[in-house]
Amino acid sequence: MSPSPRFPSLLGPACALLLALAGCASGDEMDPGIRQDTPPQRTCAVDQDCPSAAFFFCDTAVARCAPACRTPDDCRAARRGEYALPECDSSPLGCQCDFNRCLPGVCAADSDCPGEKVCRDGACVNPPDVHEADACEVTPDVVVGRPGMSVAFTVWARTREGAPLVPHAGATWRSLAPAVAGEGTGLSATFVLGVPGEERDAVEARVGSATCRARVTVLPADVPVGGVRVLVVDELTGRPVPLATVAASSLLGSVTASTVTGPQGAAWVAAVGEVGLSVFHPDYGYLTLARHDATAARDVRVALRRNPLDRAGGVAGTFNRGTEPEASAQSLRLGVAGLSVPGLPAELSPEALLGPEREVEVSIGTSRRRLKLPSGAGVWLAGSSAMSVRAPGVAGVCDESPDGELEPEAAVRAGACGTRAAWALQGELPLRELPLNALEPGTDPLLLLGHMVPGSPRFTSTVRRDTRFSLAPTPVGASGTPDLDAVKYSQDVSFEEGGVRLAFPFAVRVPELPRYRGAYLDRAYVLATVAAPGRGLVPLGLGGAPNVSPADPNTDKDARLSDAGLVLVRMAPAHGGLEGQPYRLVVAATSGTARDDASSAVATTTLVADLPALDFDPTGSRPVDLHAGFLAIPEGARYNFDPAAYQGLAGRQFLADVDTRASLVRVVFTDRAGRRWTVLADPDQVREGLRVPLPPATVADRTYWGDATGSRARLQVEVLTVGGFTAKDRLGPSRLAAADGPGLEHTGTLTRAVSSLDVGRPAVTWLFPELEGQRLIRGSAVRVRVTGFRVGSGTGADGHVRLSLQGGSGCAGTVLLGDEDVSQGQGEVELRLPVACSGTGVTLTAELADTEGRPLRPPVAAVRGVDIP
Incomplete structure (x- = not known):
């Protein structure tokens, strides 16, 4: 099969949605888990080139004979005889028969391992020595609250070399001050705030000889009547936010009282009954509690998120280039990388999730492709130089300033650093095995990946749990908007080694899909993650399915599974220091309408479900049931x-x-x-x-x-x-x-x-005339593009394009209305100028109008000056 001219160029949107859902992070090697020292070591082009068709097949990705199977017994010495596989017979996990391939087993939890062994990086090993812990970190490391508030703390431990350490027994926890009460053992412990007092070390975790602490401030319990105490903290660091304006407003929206928070982030504002309670700070997103009952709830704690584009930075990463293939076995390697995203992914801007687009060149056969990919994605031929990536990060905490310009605490309070889990999903697909629809224009790349990855054992996950990075003020472009192309990524991370195979295929039963604009959402994606406290969600795998044949409430039937509505997923176990943290599935459904219709909004509905354990179930006989349905799209808002x-x-x-x-x-x-x-x-x-x-x-x-x-x-x-x-x-x-x-x-x-x-937001831009001061002939047709607004006069339409003319001769006072999209959903509207209109300096004002022809309020307009001789 010849390579697709479109498939690589479609990977950018795929990676984009992967990162927008996950929020993202890390770097390790991409070893697919097929041991290359397994005999026989020979090249092949077809299965018949291998010594036994019963026990081997030709892996076309690398042109090598690989162990074949139909059942797990086919991987054992008793069945294979002279073709026995030492890695299957000597390992306590044996081998899995993973889509007809014998692959070494991978553990997902300590309970998968025999005796006293524990599961680390997918393998059963001796428990790590707790005395190897050289440093640790408590998250959250700063807490401000009132008496009675309950806080769950987690500890991360590291060795002297900085490698993550997950001790079998966790940590020993104790209280250091009357500000908190509690104790415990394990990776986490819960404490209750007690005696009011200033910030102090109050919670301690001990891992071996390493100790780390959290600082706690407890505010007085009493709040004066006649108003509300508002405590304002940074959502991602727990630090108090001073100098924030707190305002109470009437139900009609006018401000009735305001004040400013002090050093502890608290302020009292006069308010009774139902009010709007708002917090404003120039460095943070504003937050309003609408119609808050200030009489019944007089003590409030709000968390603000920093402005996502004020500062930018992250890490620069390198993928595994892959093995050098035989000339007859070209394969395409794909990589997606990022930094974990804490909280709701929607809190981030798309730019902060994906990074800016870049143009790259990929050589495939005798041709070269110029592709546009987000900075966190890479596509290259196996054996050639792997693409580097840039992963944007979100401000947080750091125990050392990555760039050394600020003290750690000063960097945290300035939003100049962060520590997240860096991650990468990498793999390769033989060019000859790409599906036929990869050649078709308009193919959804995420659906293609979501279908291919679950059926392939050649994808791995890499995690770098404690990745620190710095953020600097974002450069501003000539238009006054952030220039993300100019951002520097000064910290490096490697994804070349340490990968764990996506060894767990299983099915997820996707609930009935809701409708948007009268049609069912036409695609669903499943992102498999691990939730890391203080870091965020870390993607470990994915799956996807369309909903087009037929377009009904269920995703289309996958030929590998028994029924419609099932999506095959493949994921890696928690690794890279995330062992013991909970697994979480993010199941999202969306519509491709926004790609094809300039007037359409982006509609997405998502379910989040805990995954108690990983299951090796390639046939989907035990599908995961989410026990909940999707929420309806709020399209009437x-x-x-x-x-x-x-x-x-x-x-x-x-x-x-x-x-x-x-x-x-x-x-x-x-x-x-x-x-x-x-x-x-x-x-x-x-x-x-x-x-x-x-x-x-x-x-x-x-x-x-x-x-x-x-x-x-x-x-x-x-x-x-x-x-x-x-x-x-x-x-x-x-x-x-x-x-x-x-x-x-x-x-x-x-x-x-x-x-x-x-x-x-609705917008109108000029397509023709293209330039200010351009010369037109009399009676010219002019064209504008409208986005975020449905042009038309029928049911469901938002209104018209209103073109008004000023200046010249026979022009002034002319108003034209256009309500037809002449570009098949691309939002292009054409209007023809009056033949009688001429002159120099004629002003054309295109603005959006409602269905009765009245300009929108506030106005949405674009102005162009022209000369009409």
Whole structure:
């Protein structure tokens, strides 16, 4: 089969969705787990070139004979005789018959290993010596709260060489001050805040001779009546946020009182009854608790996330180049890498998840391809130079400043460093085995990967758990927006060694898919992860399936499985120091409509489920059941960006009819610098309609784009089930933000379902005339492109393109309306100028208008000056 001209160029979006779902991290070797010293060591082109067709097949990826099987017994000496495999007979894990290949077994938990052995990096080994621990780290390392607040702490240990160490017995925990009460043993322990006091070392973990501590501040329990105490902390570091403006507002949105947080991050603001309670800080995303009951809940703890694009950085990584193949066995190697993402992945900007796109060249046969890939993805021929990657990171904590410019604590408080788990998924696919649809334009690359990876044993996972990096102020481009192409990645990480095979194929039963714009979502993806406290979710594997034949509530039937609605997944066990941490499945369904329709929003619905144990089940006979259904897409959500009543909504009012199983709604505005304002509300409140408050006079309003015309910001609506699906388990904004509650910083960990609609922002841009001052002939057709807005006059349409002319002769006062997309969903609208219009300096203003032809408020317009002789 000739190589696909399109397949490599489609890998970028695949990697993008992988990273957007996961949030991401690390570097190890990509050894597929096929021992190359297994006899016979011979090359092949077909199975008949191998010594026994019953016990070997030709692995076309490397043109080598590999052990074959139909059942696990086919891998054992009793069956193979002279073709026995020492790695299968001498290992306590034996071999797995993995899609007809004999591959050494991989453990997933200590219980998989015999006797006193433990599972580390997928192998059964002697328990690590706890005395090898040279350093450790407690997470969270800083806590601020009130008496009675419960906090779970986790410890990470390292050897003198900096390698992660997971001791069999964990750590010994103790309290150092009356500020906390508790003790325990293991990798984690829970303490309860007690006696109020200033910040001090209060919790200690001991691993061998290494000790590490967490600092705790306990605020007084009493809160003066007539107002609310608001404690503001950094979501990802636990540090208090001083100098944040806390404002209370009426239900109509006007500010009634405001104050500023002190050194401990706390402030008292006058408020009674239902109010909007907002926190503003220029370095962080704004946060509003809509219609908060200030009389019943007078002690609140909110967590802010730093502006995602103010600082940028991360790590530069290198993949494993792969084995040198025979000339007849060319294979394509694929790699995706990143840094783990803590909390809700939606908190990050797409740019911070993926990195900027880059153009790379790949030689395939006699041809060369110029591809656009995100910076965390690579594609190359096995044996040739592997591509390097850049993985963006999210600010957090560090026990040493990676660039050495700041003291560690100063770097943490400035958002200038972080420690995450670096990860990589790598593998290779023989060019001759690429599916036929890889040649077809429009193929979804993530679906292709999601189908190929579960059936291939040649993919591995690499994790570097304690990867430190620095972040510097993001360069700003000429347009005033962040220039991510200019960001430097000063820390290096290698993904060339230490990989663990994705040794566990199994099936997941995907619930019925919801609809968007009247059609069922047409694809589903499963991301298999491990949840690392203080680090975030780390991807360990994936799977995917379309929903097109037929387009119904179930994903299409996979020929390898028994029924529709099942998705085959392949993943690696927790490794690289993450052993003992919980596995988690992220199952997402989305639609390709946004790719093909410029007016469409991005609709995604996601379920998150714990995975108690890994199962080797390549036939999918024991599918994982999520025991929950997807939340419906909130496609009817509406917001009035104008301060006055407009289109049936009051000024700055948000209204949506959301799924009744939801417990929290997040309305997220993002300006052109990537800075956000998130409004948290109870689902009942958004069904009734709520007002987004006006910010204090000295605070920038991030519901607007931040340009000279005052256009609207990007809008995303997220509907979440937090805590659980039963009514008694659901957690709403009031409970999450309560001073003695679970904490808003744990929303990501506690979320079980998310349905989101990334509405974006409507925009109109000029296609022709292309240049300012361009000369046109009389009666010319002009063309604009519209995005985020459905042009038309029928049901479901948003409105028209309104073209007004000024200046010249026979031009002034002319208004034209266009409501037809002439580009098959690409949002291009064409209008023809009047033949009588001529002159120099004619101004053409294209703006979006509602269905009655009235300009939108705030306006969405593009202006072009032309000469018409």
